[in-house]
Amino acid sequence: MNTPVRLSAFGLGLAALFGGAYAVAAVAVPDSAVEDRLADTEPEHDMDMETDMEDHGGHAADPVRGLSIEQDGYLMSEVAAPAQTGTDGVLAFGITAPDGTPLTEYTESHEKQLHLIVVRADGAEFRHVHPEFDGETWSLPWSWAQPGTYRVFADFVPGDAAEELDVTLSQTVEVAGDYAPRADNPITRTASVDGFEVTLAGDLATGTTTELTVEVTRDGEPVTALEPYLGAWGHLVALREGDLGYLHVHPEGDDPVPGTTSGPAITFATAAPTEGTYLLYLDFQVDGQVHTAAFVLDTDGTAPAAPTESATPHGHDGTDAHDD
Ligand SMILES: [Cu+2]
Incomplete structure (x- = not known):
């Protein structure tokens, strides 16, 4: 156009x-x-x-977030996920508070404590899902449909902050296999x-x-x-x-x-x-x-x-x- x-x-x-x-x-x-x-x-x-x-x-302009694994002292742990396509597994990660302990309190935003966005670097794959929290780890059943380099965004409002804070952390995950990125x-x-x-x-x-x-x-x-x-x-x-x-x-x-x-x-x-x-x-x-x-x-x-x-x-x- x-x-x-x-x-x-x-x-x-x-x-x-x-x-x-x-x-x-x-x-x-x-x-x-x-x-x-x-x-x-x-x-x-x-x-x-x-x-x-x-x-x-x-x-x-709305603030740009999600460019780092850390924001305002909140830190996203390594994301565990299946290493290749076609394998049923679990996607899991943790978040630590500024004092280094696991963040356990979250303030609900848009009816969820945490929103997970997973997008392939070329934009061709996108998922917006809501993992479960067991008190330390966020996880949900996971499999990859396509190989490639993905960014995993965790979007949440920490429950321990003095005032409402929108935090978006992200991390890169590689999924093995041949793929042709969208040019x-x-x-x-x-x-x-x-x-x-x-x-x-x-x-x-x-x-x-x-x-x-x-x-x-x-x-x-x-x-x-x-x-x-x-x-x-x-x-x-x-x-x-x-x-x-x-x-x-x-x-x-x-x-x-x-x-x-x-x-x-x-x-x-x-x-x-x-x-x-x-x-x-x-x-x-x-x-x-x-x-x-x-x-x-x-x-x-x-x-x-x-x-x-x-x-x-x-x-x-x-x-x-x-x-x-
Ligand atoms: Cu959501």
């Missing part, structure tokens, strides 16, 4: 990963705007994001899953919160039988291509009343932390079954498509900062 534009934006995305968001901003926008953004974003590190968005007119993730706004067609409207952007709306149809008819799943009409996980930085995207509007249904649309709001391509995975529930639809967006969906030197990753002006 946006392929010619996307190639240059992908270059920008890589710059963002290694050079930081501000270097990209310097390429894409006038200096005065960069200064405005720096002034806006400097103090937001420890601020509550909702408050921050109100204070700054939406100039806030590219082209922009994808429609997904067919289990007889449903899901379309995604809206664009991702940096520096501002935008709305993404998914619409579910079946046999060409709008689906109005969406059921609450984990306390929401849908759950959207966004992973940044390149480092699989993790964004949990929150649905707009009130939480659903149990027993009611909705549809065909669900709206989410988020801001991209950097330019780049994002892999999005939507979980939704119909007739008691959870389905996952996968999409790919990039931030240049909202950027001016003018092929000027300011939009070129290796342009002559303003790119010295990261052009090493």
Whole structure:
């Protein structure tokens, strides 16, 4: 869809990963705007994001998490899992608290104490599941359908923290076997899953919160039988291509009343932390079954498509900062 534009934006995305968001901003926008953004974003590190968005007119990115086995002193142990495909086994890991002892208290979030996201590095495989806790170890029955390099994310709210803290830890797991990694993730706004067609409207952007709306149809008819799943009409996980930085995207509007249904649309709001391509995975529930639809967006969906030197990753002006 946006392929010619996307190639240059992908270059920008890589710059963002290694050079930081501000270097990209310097390429894409006038200096005065960069200064405005720096002034806006400097103090937001420890601020509550909702408050921050109100204070700054939406100039806030959701924080990127899940890039490390450690966050705020919480540490994920090695993940045990079958070493190859076709073997039934168990996936298991532990989490230690900042004092080094096993973390035993968790605060429920979206109806679960811990959310486990498992994604292959190329985005081609995705699972969102909920392991059991035995007081020390989180585990669930596990087998791998495809070989490859996987990232395992544990998303939870520690129950021992003084104030509510969203923690996402991740770890890499290798699954032996021959595989051909997906070479590219082209922009994808429609997904067919289990007889449903899901379309995604809206664009991702940096520096501002935008709305993404998914619409579910079946046999060409709008689906109005969406059921609450984990306390929401849908759950959207966004992973940044390149480092699989993790964004949990929150649905707009009130939480659903149990027993009611909705549809065909669900709206989410988020801001991209950097330019780049994002892999999005939507979980939704119909007739008691959870389905996952996968999409790919990039931030240049909202950027001016003018092929000027300011939009070129290796342009002559303003790119010295990261052009090493
Ligand atoms: Cu979950």
